[in-house]
Amino acid sequence: MIDGPDFICVGMPKAGTGWLYDQLDAHPDFWMPPVKELVYLNQVYPALKFVDENGAPVQSRKERQARKRGTFSPESRLRPGERLVHRVSLDERDTAFLKYASAGRGEQMELEFYAGLFQFKGALKSGDVTPPYCNLEGETIARVAQRFPAMKVLLLVRDPVARVWSRICMSHAGPGFDTGLLADEGGFRDYIGATHKLGALSATQTYLRWRQHAPETELRFFFFDDLAREPARLRAEILEFLGADPEKRGASIPPDYNRKAKEKLEMTPLSRAVLVERFAGELKASAELFAGPACEWPGRYGI
8 A cells, every 4th residue: 555645735825835845845855746736635536637648747828839939948847837747857756657647637536546646755755735625625634634644734824814915916917806806895805705715715724624534633734924034944843844854955945935926916905904804703713723923913903
């Protein structure tokens, strides 16, 4: 029987999961899949859209356009997205991983197949960083915990108002957000409520579901606040939790490396008021459950 992942990160979205993947991917104690988000455990029939039926990486739009123009280079595939292959060059383990994954495209979710996705790590550590796992249902959590009893679970938590605003800024950077909503209180409130990735996520509920349905699983939460203030310390704490050596240095990226750093929208008074109203309960619950930096969150918004 294959051991499967050494750990999974179950969220939260926009709370530092990209940073976490990059830090582990660069560390010599880990072999990380060449795709950050496998998006497997939360699908009845996982699409595994990062690979085609022949085991080749699915091309990003940028790569397809470059090939069509005849200007493609390996760098065109670099960091195409969290759910596509990001490595410029693939080694034997990466190729074997993709070939294996291609056999599961569109097939029913099976934990034994999922375990096989990590067979290529050898003696190194490996895991799955998929923020949408924050919404795994209790039954799935129990099954995963029973199949992988030695697996560790990480939850990255962030002030929910700031987290949701960061997600909106990401949408704004693409074609996914109408800035006119920032002047429309009702429209903005409806947008938050109707957009699952915004209004329907709760770090406290994620944590409590794992504690209820997987009480024996080793689970720790870490704060985005610590990533912003002391990334080197946070990196060391996470590596120690995962059983890796914080003193080792690999290919190197600094602890504060952030490939997603982009210009942000300014939060308007209207949007701030709507978000604070929406997440007042979660801010209070976070302070009570997580303590630490979360105790500062309600006061930021006069709660």
